[in-house]
Amino acid sequence: MSKTVDINEQHVTRVEGHGNIRVRASDGAVEQVEWQVPEAPRFFEAMVRGRDYQDIQTIVSRICGICSVTHSLAAIKAIEAAMGISVSEQTDKLRILTHYGEQLESHSLHVGYLVAPDLLGVNSVLPLVESHPDVVKTIIRIHRLGNDWMELLGGRRTHPVTLRPGGFGKLPRESELKKLRNDLENIIPDLKTVAQVIGDLAPKLPAFNRDTEYISLLNEGEYSFYHGRIASTDTEETKDVDEFESVVNEYVSPQSTAKWTRWHRDAYAVGALARFNLNAEELKPLAKETAQNLGLTQGCCNPFMNNVAQVVECVQVVEHGIELLDDVLSQGIEEEVPAPKPAPGTGVGCVEAPRGILFHKYSFDEHGVCQGGNICIPTNQNHANIQKDFESFVPQIIDRDQEEVRLLLEMLVRSYDPCISCSTHYLNVDFV
Amino acid sequence: MDKPTVGIFDFACCEGCQLQIVNMEEELLDLVSVINPVQWREGSSDKAERVDIAIVEGSITRAEDEEHAHDIRSRAGIVIAIGACATFGGVNKLKNNFDLAEVKQYVYGDSARMHHLNTQPTKGINEVIHVDYNIQGCPMNEKEFSYAVRCLAKGVEPVIPNHPVCVECKMRGNVCRYEYNEICLGPLTRAGCNAPCPTGGFWCFGCRGWVDNPNTDAARDIMDYYGLTVEQLKGKMRLFNSKQEHTDE
Ligand code: SF4
Ligand code: SF4
Ligand code: SF4
Numbered sequence A: 001m002s003k004t005v006d007i008n009e010q011h012v013t014r015v016e017g018h019g020n021i022r023v024r025a026s027d028g029a030v031e032q033v034e035w036q037v038p039e040a041p042r043f044f045e046a047m048v049r050g051r052d053y054q055d056i057q058t059i060v061s062r063i064c065g066i067c068s069v070t071h072s073l074a075a076i077k078a079i080e081a082a083m084g085i086s087v088s089e090q091t092d093k094l095r096i097l098t099h100y101g102e103q104l105e106s107h108s109l110h111v112g113y114l115v116a117p118d119l120l121g122v123n124s125v126l127p128l129v130e131s132h133p134d135v136v137k138t139i140i141r142i143h144r145l146g147n148d149w150m151e152l153l154g155g156r157r158t159h160p161v162t163l164r165p166g167g168f169g170k171l172p173r174e175s176e177l178k179k180l181r182n183d184l185e186n187i188i189p190d191l192k193t194v195a196q197v198i199g200d201l202a203p204k205l206p207a208f209n210r211d212t213e214y215i216s217l218l219n220e221g222e223y224s225f226y227h228g229r230i231a232s233t234d235t236e237e238t239k240d241v242d243e244f245e246s247v248v249n250e251y252v253s254p255q256s257t258a259k260w261t262r263w264h265r266d267a268y269a270v271g272a273l274a275r276f277n278l279n280a281e282e283l284k285p286l287a288k289e290t291a292q293n294l295g296l297t298q299g300c301c302n303p304f305m306n307n308v309a310q311v312v313e314c315v316q317v318v319e320h321g322i323e324l325l326d327d328v329l330s331q332g333i334e335e336e337v338p339a340p341k342p343a344p345g346t347g348v349g350c351v352e353a354p355r356g357i358l359f360h361k362y363s364f365d366e367h368g369v370c371q372g373g374n375i376c377i378p379t380n381q382n383h384a385n386i387q388k389d390f391e392s393f394v395p396q397i398i399d400r401d402q403e404e405v406r407l408l409l410e411m412l413v414r415s416y417d418p419c420i421s422c423s424t425h426y427l428n429v430d431f432v
Numbered sequence B: 001m002d003k004p005t006v007g008i009f010d011f012a013c014c015e016g017c018q019l020q021i022v023n024m025e026e027e028l029l030d031l032v033s034v035i036n037p038v039q040w041r042e043g044s045s046d047k048a049e050r051v052d053i054a055i056v057e058g059s060i061t062r063a064e065d066e067e068h069a070h071d072i073r074s075r076a077g078i079v080i081a082i083g084a085c086a087t088f089g090g091v092n093k094l095k096n097n098f099d100l101a102e103v104k105q106y107v108y109g110d111s112a113r114m115h116h117l118n119t120q121p122t123k124g125i126n127e128v129i130h131v132d133y134n135i136q137g138c139p140m141n142e143k144e145f146s147y148a149v150r151c152l153a154k155g156v157e158p159v160i161p162n163h164p165v166c167v168e169c170k171m172r173g174n175v176c177r178y179e180y181n182e183i184c185l186g187p188l189t190r191a192g193c194n195a196p197c198p199t200g201g202f203w204c205f206g207c208r209g210w211v212d213n214p215n216t217d218a219a220r221d222i223m224d225y226y227g228l229t230v231e232q233l234k235g236k237m238r239l240f241n242s243k244q245e246h247t248d249e
Helices: A010-016 A053-063 A065-083 A089-119 A126-131 A133-154 A174-204 A272-282 A285-293 A303-331 A378-397 A402-415 B016-022 B026-031 B063-075 B090-097 B100-113 B142-153 B165-171 B216-225 B230-241
Strands: A020-026 A029-036 A215-218 A229-232 A235-239 A345-353 A356-364 A370-376 A428-431 B005-010 B036-039 B051-057 B076-082 B133-135
Touching: A020 A378, A020 A402, A029 A378, A053 A065, A053 A356, A053 A370, A053 B090, A053 B230, A065 A089, A065 A133, A065 A345, A065 A356, A065 B016, A089 A126, A089 A133, A089 A174, A089 A303, A089 A402, A126 A133, A133 A174, A174 A285, A174 A303, A215 A272, A215 A345, A215 A356, A272 A285, A272 A303, A272 A356, A285 A303, A303 A402, A356 A378, A378 A402, B005 B016, B005 B063, B016 B142, B026 B142, B051 B063, B051 B142, B063 B076, B076 B142, B090 B230, B133 B142, B216 B230
Parallel strands: A020 A428, B005 B036, B005 B051, B051 B076, B076 B133
Antiparallel strands: A020 A029, A215 A229, A229 A235, A345 A356, A356 A370
């Protein structure tokens, strides 16, 4: 790569890609590599001011369609923490179940529709309909179940409506939960098939390792998505979610409209691999077995293995989902109507989104009117780490063909499953 | 007739409407039998010079987005805006109720003056370019989307409802949210979604925009009847319909 090549026109680069990669190299030596995030900022934290506390989850759910359950739940937890609202055990379990539906939907979309085509050497899922019809059908079945799961509990597939401060605006019927339990049981063979397919393709994932700090929730006795404290692979010490601002240490980078983060080092990673690295002992038996079969072990520092960790988590949420459903069904659904009372205060809500740990914080006055907020999303927490991965990965591959370099870098970004490009199958890579 | 070529483009939004396209699952494969997707970040890495139908998601919030929208318009036969962000600005327009410099300062603090963080008042796509067809909702309803695209692919004008959400809500047998002392925008909002929000124990927040000529007098009467104020109603209306016709009347 001794010559200077401009792959994309500037205006296309700026507006059509939500994430751009810029590589400058001469005579095989990498001079500069930059991960740029020029996505249009939307200012949610400012927009929630002056809104009633009952409107907040409806607004912030719109930060991300594919994480809308997680955003709703994080906001509701923050509101409840601010106002001292407590919820029943039933509400807690049903919320976790709703959240699991989103994990399954999001992970299966990413692994099935975006990563599998990479590994099978095609540009999108559409050619796979012809070449691998059974795999595509299996993935569609899993993806649809994730959607149906969210629809049953959240009232619809994207931007849930049943989740409210204090509880559920509408509760599912026991017969519906029984059917869901059955559907989860029946999807296990499909999950095994996908694990097998990904296992067969996993050797194609680049063997790239970079010692990394991983951050996720940690809660005694469970593989946690919803409860617990903030933990890091760099330290034994955990922090209360209320202290998240001293973990994320947000700063503005000239490369990005999204704020970047750092804790013990200049970057850290969040997501399925982070959760796996911190919670793996707590996996349910089948999920544990899946990890073993896929060669995923705790302490893994290969960002490409995040995709594999997502497969393991699909199994985990189905397995634990069945347990939770049995538990809820054994007690029977109790009719309860949320009756929150607004109160002044500030609160933090933390939930593990499919893409990693998510924080929401809001303040309210005595009428429940929002005074301000701070939201820190997982994709932004990964940006600095993607940059660090690039700096280490690009020199290892720079002597390869330019198209191959482009594909590998795109795959690296995609492995983080960034929501700025949850649908990006084509990033702009600029070689200059 | 050749299958019409289709491109999908997005601006500031949550990409939840594109997600509804993916959520069509097999139905999407079926739709692909009548259209030819040529540019979709998700569907294909190809880039097309011209498309018969451009599907546009998201709001315009920057000068460069306006330029890009004009570029899409010049390359497209029909432009379809999908979802509230695109059709009228939706939740993104909440920003327009504030002073923009203050909004930037609030989110980015001392860094707010950095050039790349520039923002303009939010606009729907139709405020920048001519839009031939709008698919409402936040998110849009994938059935309505599929129906409209099929119609347009055949050169037929799709028909969308112009009655209020209340009609669909009553058909679903819901207890009215006003009985819970909540403000619901169903009486003013265009139906077509099958009222998922009141059915899910929440109020309608007007994500599909208002019906043509909404009956604002009746809305006032409802407020009176339930001891609520028009100010409270307007507050709810601003959530998805800030700076829209009827919202501040
Ligand atoms: S209209 Fe709603 S669902 Fe669609 S992109 Fe905008 S915020 Fe997302
Ligand atoms: S709940 Fe809303 S949509 Fe349903 S009837 Fe009442 S006002 Fe109309
Ligand atoms: S009920 Fe109202 S808020 Fe809900 S989807 Fe329909 S129009 Fe939108």
